[in-house]
Amino acid sequence: LAKTTQPISMDSYEGQEVNITCSHNNIATNDYITWYQQFPSQGPRFIIQGYKTKVKNEVASLFIPADRKSSTLSLPRVSLSDTAVYYCLVGYGGRGSTLGRLYFGRGTQLTVWP
């Protein structure tokens, strides 16, 4: 089971760019890297997924180096509403996998200050 390591917490100020890095040293060849966002009192929601290099959508960017042993979620110009827990999820789901075991880990609590 591909486990992940993320910082427990991060602080930022409004308008800054925030980068959250996740380590996944035992990622399998067919595993994708998926990030979720969870606001207080809500369930997590999918925000971005990638396999290699860079992926970008309207919410965030995801950078994955060639060895794929880590990934970085980048949130441009954060606002107070980006305060949430961010989870990095790797593998055992999705393409190339037949198992449903998933490891979300402890996530990173991002707090954005005015």
Add this chain to the structure above:
Amino acid sequence: EAQVTQNPRYLITVTGKKLTVTCSQNMNHEYMSWYRQDPGLGLRQIYYSMNVEVTDKGDVPEGYKVSRKEKRNFPLILESPSPNQTSLYFCASSLTGREDIQYFGAGTRLSVL
């Protein structure tokens, strides 16, 4: 509206009194899963189901049961709840082959006294 619905949202019970938390999805997803979330421990998978009549253990299955008799429903059963099962519970669903992209319910906050 596509959604995963959990009931109840809040529940206070006493040790040993059997309870069921229901989960229903309207997206025709084959895969469903239950998680518990505790401070400092993140999200931990309890049970999951790849399809009807197919269930398997996650990381923390002790003290829980599940059943999957219909595709849309995946109830979580606590036959004899204990205080250490006080937690926030989430149900999620996804398409088979896309289990890494899950849709979560709003959560059920359970307190066992």
